[in-house]
Amino acid sequence: MSREAVLNLILAAGFLVFPLWAWMAEEPFLITLATRAAIFAIAGVGLNIALGYGGLVSLGHAAFFGIGGYAMGILASHAQTYTPLLEWPFLVEGTKSMPVIWIVAMLASALAALAIGALSLRTSGAYFIMITLAFAQMLYYFAISWPAYGGEDGLPIYVRNGFPGLNTLDPIQFFALVYALMLATIAVAALVRRAPFGLALNAARQAPERVRAVGISPYRLRLAAFAISGTITGLAGALFADLNRFVSPAMFSWQTSGEIMVFVILGGTARLFGPVAGAALFIALEHLLGGVSDYWHVFLGALLLLVVLFGRNGVVGILAGQEARRG
Amino acid sequence: MSLTLLVEQILNGMQFGVTLFLTASGLTLVFGVMGLINLAHGSLFMVGAFAAAATAAATGSFLLALAASIAAAAAAGAIIEVGVIRRLYARDHLDQVLATFALILIFSEGTRWLFGSFPLYLSIPDALAGPVTLPGGIRYPLYRLMTIGVGLVIALGLYLLITRTRLGIRIRAGEADREIVAALGVDISRLYTVVFALGAALAGLAGALVGAIQSVQVGMGEPVLILAFVVIVIGGIGSIRGSLVGAILVGLTDTLGRFLLPGFFRLFMDNSAATSVGSALASMLIYVLMATILIWRPTGLYGARA
Numbered sequence: 001m002s003r004e005a006v007l008n009l010i011l012a013a014g015f016l017v018f019p020l021w022a023w024m025a026e027e028p029f030l031i032t033l034a035t036r037a038a039i040f041a042i043a044g045v046g047l048n049i050a051l052g053y054g055g056l057v058s059l060g061h062a063a064f065f066g067i068g069g070y071a072m073g074i075l076a077s078h079a080q081t082y083t084p085l086l087e088w089p090f091l092v093e094g095t096k097s098m099p100v101i102w103i104v105a106m107l108a109s110a111l112a113a114l115a116i117g118a119l120s121l122r123t124s125g126a127y128f129i130m131i132t133l134a135f136a137q138m139l140y141y142f143a144i145s146w147p148a149y150g151g152e153d154g155l156p157i158y159v160r161n162g163f164p165g166l167n168t169l170d171p172i173q174f175f176a177l178v179y180a181l182m183l184a185t186i187a188v189a190a191l192v193r194r195a196p197f198g199l200a201l202n203a204a205r206q207a208p209e210r211v212r213a214v215g216i217s218p219y220r221l222r223l224a225a226f227a228i229s230g231t232i233t234g235l236a237g238a239l240f241a242d243l244n245r246f247v248s249p250a251m252f253s254w255q256t257s258g259e260i261m262v263f264v265i266l267g268g269t270a271r272l273f274g275p276v277a278g279a280a281l282f283i284a285l286e287h288l289l290g291g292v293s294d295y296w297h298v299f300l301g302a303l304l305l306l307v308v309l310f311g312r313n314g315v316v317g318i319l320a321g322q323e324a325r326r327g
Numbered sequence: 328m329s330l331t332l333l334v335e336q337i338l339n340g341m342q343f344g345v346t347l348f349l350t351a352s353g354l355t356l357v358f359g360v361m362g363l364i365n366l367a368h369g370s371l372f373m374v375g376a377f378a379a380a381a382t383a384a385a386t387g388s389f390l391l392a393l394a395a396s397i398a399a400a401a402a403a404g405a406i407i408e409v410g411v412i413r414r415l416y417a418r419d420h421l422d423q424v425l426a427t428f429a430l431i432l433i434f435s436e437g438t439r440w441l442f443g444s445f446p447l448y449l450s451i452p453d454a455l456a457g458p459v460t461l462p463g464g465i466r467y468p469l470y471r472l473m474t475i476g477v478g479l480v481i482a483l484g485l486y487l488l489i490t491r492t493r494l495g496i497r498i499r500a501g502e503a504d505r506e507i508v509a510a511l512g513v514d515i516s517r518l519y520t521v522v523f524a525l526g527a528a529l530a531g532l533a534g535a536l537v538g539a540i541q542s543v544q545v546g547m548g549e550p551v552l553i554l555a556f557v558v559i560v561i562g563g564i565g566s567i568r569g570s571l572v573g574a575i576l577v578g579l580t581d582t583l584g585r586f587l588l589p590g591f592f593r594l595f596m597d598n599s600a601a602t603s604v605g606s607a608l609a610s611m612l613i614y615v616l617m618a619t620i621l622i623w624r625p626t627g628l629y630g631a632r633a
Contacts, residue, residue, distance in 0.1 A: 057421045119618055122625045126364050126420055126564055130556040131621065137553050138614035145607040254553060258428045265425055295440050301432030308426040309414055 004320035008273040015276065016179060023172045031171040032243070037283040038178045039239045044263035044275025045185045046232030051261070052270030053193055054225040055205035056121075060132030061260050063116060063139050064109040064230040066252035068237025070143065071105035073155045073247030080158060098163040098177075101238055109234025110227050117226035121219055133254060140252035154248025161242055168242075178239055182276070185232050190272055192228060201225050233260065266307060268314030277315040331465050336586045337579065342471045344578020345478025349533035351555040351562070351570040352485060353526025359565030360501050360522050361416055366427035367407065368530055368555065369548025370434035375400040375531025376538035376547060377438060380447040389452035393535050400531020401524040408523040413516065431549070439545045446542035449535070474536050481529070482571050489567060498522060502565070557617050563630025572628060577613050584612035 015038065022030035043065055050056040078085045078094025086092035095101060120131045144152045160168045168174045192198045204211045204218040211218050241247045250256070259282070267278025285303070289296035311318055354368045378399030383392035407430060415423045451470045458466040489495040497518055500508045509515040534548070541547070558577050562569025589605030596604065620628065 051421070057424065059424060119622065123621060126358065127560060127621075127626070129364060129420060129424060130560050131617070133553060134557050134560070134614050134617055138611045141610035142607055145603075145610045147603050254549065261425065262428070265421075269421075295436040297432040297436040298440070301429040301436070304429035304432070305411065305426055308422050308429065309411070 002320075004271070004273075004316065007316060007320045011273050011276050011280075012183065015182075015280065019172060019175050019179075028171045031175050033283055033287060035171065035175045035178050035243055036240075037279045038175070038182045039236050039243060040260070040263055040279035040282065041276040042178075042182050042185050042239065043233045043236035043260045044267070044279055045182070045189050046229050046234075046236060047260050048229075048264050048270065048275050049189055049192060049232070050226050050229035051264055052274070053198060053205070054201050054222055054229075056222060056226060056229075057129050058120075058132040058226070058229075059129050059254070059257050059261065060116070060120075060134070060136035061230070061233050062252050062254065062256035063132075063136040064113055064233040065237035065240070065256055065260065066136075066139060066143065066249070067109045067112050068105040068234035068239075069241035069247045069251040070149065070155075070237075071108050071234070072101050072161070072238040072241040073157060074149055075101050075104060076157045076161055077149065077155055096159070096161045098161045098168070098242070101161055101242075102235055105234050105238035106231045109237070110231040112234075113227040113230025114223065117223045117230070121222050121226065133257065136252060136254060136257055140249055140254075143249040143252050150248070152249060154246055154250075157241070157245045157247070160245055174243070178243075181235065181239065185235070186272060186276070188228075188232070192225075193272070197221070197224070262304060266304070266314055268316035271314065271316040271320075274314055274316050281315060331463075333586075334461075334463070334465050335467060336582055338467055338471065338475070340579035340582035341575065342474050342478075342578070343582055344575040345475050345482075346533045346537050347551070347554055347558050347578055348478055348482060348571050348574035349529045349536070350551050351558040351574050352482075352567055353529040354552075354555050355559040355562070355565055355567060355570045356498075357523055357526045358559070359567075360498055361519055363412065363415060364420055364423045364427070365412070366424060366552065367430035367434060368526070369550075369552030370431050371400045371404055371527040371530040371548070372534040372537075372551050373434065373438060373545065373548035374403045375534030376449070376543045377442060377447065377534075378531065379535035379538055380449040380543040381442075383449050384447070389455075389539075392449065393532065396531045396535035396538075397528045400534070401528040403531075404527025405520055405524040408520050412523060413519070416519070435545050442545075444545065446544035449538045449543055451539050470539065477532075477536065481532075485529075485567060494521070554613070557613055559627070561617055561620050561627055563627030566627070566629040569627055569629035576616070580616050581609075581613050584609040588612070 015034070019031045019034040022028070022034065043061070046064070047058065047061045050058050050061075074085070075094045076096055079096045080094070084091055084093050116132065116135045120128055120135065123131060143149075149155050160174070162168055163177055166173045166177060168177065193202075200211060200216055201221050204216070204221050208218045211221075237251060240251070263275050263278035263282055265278065266281055267274030267276065271277075282300075285300060286296065289299050293299070307314065350368065350372055353371075354365060357363050357365055357368075375396035379392040379396040382395035383389060386392075411426060411430065415426055455470040455473055457469060459469045459472065460466050489498060497508065497513055500513075501515065501518055501522075505515055508518075533551075537551070538547075554577060558573040559570050560573075561576060562571070562573030585606065588609045589602045592601035592605045624630075
């Protein structure tokens, strides 16, 4: 087993042991903290597929995070007020069922990612970064100025949505659910990377001309990667909304995009467990430094600057060393 | 809807566009010459506004406040260029985005630390406070008119600087081929510091000019930064002319969209629905404009390369 595989196992186990310990020590706040970290890790796993594997620097993944959040908020708000979502041409009711919400959130983000990706991928480099950012801003301003679902104030959901057989209001049970989803998305990411699709995507990142020369279209590869990436980040958005029982335009904000990117980079770009390590570190820093100073973002900024300038492979890279060359 | 109101809105759009140009021109200059994406450009805008507000509070002079905004932003720009940005030129865009994102965190929280969370106010000097009567009997705030004037003068000055001066020749040469320029004996790293400080100074001035219309607060730079991105994507990254055209286009589209769209939807909707649909669409309009232009020209109106 390589060093990275051992490290991944330790990360996965540590992510489980910490909340279990908090549960025994009756520290529900720490369980919630771990849940938040796991949700951010899912968002990061999503972005990592575009950013790490595809080399697509998207500064607009808040768009999918927010769409996932609003999918949950809209469905649950209709369910809690007993008003149908749509009466014509056929009746659509709101729902409080997590699996249904997840599917809707993922479908909606997938469609949005296809549309945004189809337009943005016509460009590359700096243009791509700015355009993805601009599309997320577009949705941000739309969410602010559309009054039906709370507008600028956001939309509270009074009771957390349900999952068959679980009491999701119990922090440790909700954590277990999020943790299982985190492992599932990591498995998807691992499959994507190892599949012929992932190999071609990796090749398209390194040498698009050669990929084109063997008859594969880099554009279609990237679009598919962008859609998968957005779908996973959308799922994280739905979970995040359920954690807070609140959706607001802030989920669409450019800071959210920046933070999701920070999870990926702090942990190690294109590493399977990079976003997990990055999100855990981010939440730990927020908790520890936030207790020391209200201005903890200064220290986060300084740390991030050091990682970018000097420690190029993130936490996983520093602990596990250079990735073994594949293929 | 009267013609007077329309002219007033067009002038508002021009004023908005001109302040966007001041921010966008620095961003596009830095990208064109150094190939750097600088997310912290909005922070320099904020630094300018805070420096102006603090100076105006201490001295009471608006002119000194404007000078302070330019000096403070240029100094902040030069410091981060020498300390951080310089190490990023050879890196890929991802590293640039992250490092400058980190700079935003440091600048924003540092400013909050120094000045607190409450907004500061920078008042318009008495001499510029009132409205003036334009030909046709339209009354319009003198300060906003002056802002348009300052912006256009700076656009002209920037054009002359780039096309007519030695510094401009070096900037253009640096854009084309940095190795050759360095081989010809130009101190390229000092040139980069100067260009970066110049861009920062323009952003700082824009911050001070806008700060007198809105409130001066932490986080005021980022919305402007994102709009400046839209502007330079529309205009073509690296093109000063593109950023002027893009800025005016964005300023007019945004202002006129907010003004006209609700009225347009009122033609076939009831009043409150028209207002909400109209204002929701108006807030997205510039992004729709950007998407449309990119479908038509993926490198912007005046852009040559990606």
